[in-house]
Amino acid sequence: MSILFALFIGLAIGSFLNVLIVRIPKGESVAFPASHCPKCGNALKWWHNIPLLSWVFLQGKCAYCQSPISRIYPVVELLTGLVFATLAMKLGLGAEWFVTGLVFSLLLALSVIDFEYYAVPDSLNFTALGLALLMPLFDFGWDWAMGDLKAFSFYQEALLGRFKDAAIMAAAFFLLGYAVKKLVKKDALGEADIIIAATMGAMLGFPLVLMAIYVAAVLAIVPAVAARDHMVPFVPFLAMGTWIVYIFADTFTRWMGMLYG
Ligand SMILES: [Zn+2]
Incomplete structure (x- = not known):
């Protein structure tokens, strides 16, 4: 039941993500x-605006002028729905579920925008980072409301850990970008990638975040080779790597334990 609830929440948020994806790169208001x-x-x-269903019963066309509606809309809605449903299975419903869902929703929106425009809006990028960093505070608020408060040091350590891992990742990506720029005289890693690396650090922590970078690089190899001289947006791969490692964190931790344990 809670999985179904999570799916519907995700579909609704996916519908709003589409508004962000369409309007933010053009500098339009997201509310009006x-x-x-x-x-x-x-x-x-309102019946043209029901996530997923409207696109299906309108057969992918505007109800007024019959011009085609991009397939991206239902795909984003479906993916967001699945993200929230999968997270509900892993985390159960609560603040951590919801805020984690929002972070991955924003990474999805950033991926689509990067894919379409080769640029990532700072507003969404910093919102994702902020939510990822402050997750323990939302957790604290939720546990307090539920009367299930853990020791204060638990939230404090979690908060400090997230800031530390985010800072290390941001610094590492900044240095890597600097080194690549010196070596091949090309902008390989932009400011946007540095912010996303920080978000990844906050969400996964060490050493899992390194695994996510590795997964992202492996996923990006084929498109990068196929595209040759064209730019390949890296954000979608970073987002996918983060998602895969987050969901299968236990498996990845076990593997790394076998390697180094
Ligand atoms: Zn129309």
Whole structure:
């Protein structure tokens, strides 16, 4: 039951992500005006706006002008729904579930925007980092509300750990970018990648975050080779690596234990 609830919450948030993805790169307000067709400008009725279902019963076309609606919308909604449902299975419902879901939703939005525009808006990027860093505070608030407060040092250590791991990752990516720039005279890692690396550090901690970078690099090899001289957006791969390692954290930890234990 809670998984189904999580799925519906995720679908609704995915619907809002689509608004962010369409409007933020253009510098438009995310609140006004209400959702409208980008072609004919007609405002959408609420039944045109139901995540996933509307796209299916409208057969992927605007109800007014019949111009095609991008497949990206239902895909983003479905992926966000699955993210929240999967996290509910792993974490149960609560502040950690919801905030973790928001961080991965933002990483998904950043991935789509990077893929379409080769640029990542700072507003979404810093929001993801902020949520990832402050997760223990939300956790604290939730546990307090539930009357299930752990020792204060638990939240304190978690908070400090996240800031430390984020700072190390940001510094490492900054130095790596600097070194690559000196060596091959090309901008390999931008400011956006540094912020995402910090978010990854906060979400996964060491040594799992290194595993996520490794997974991201492996996933990016084929597209990077296939694209040759074209730019390959790296954010989607970093996001996928983070997601895979986060969900299978126990398995990755066991593997690393076998290697070094
Ligand atoms: Zn239209």
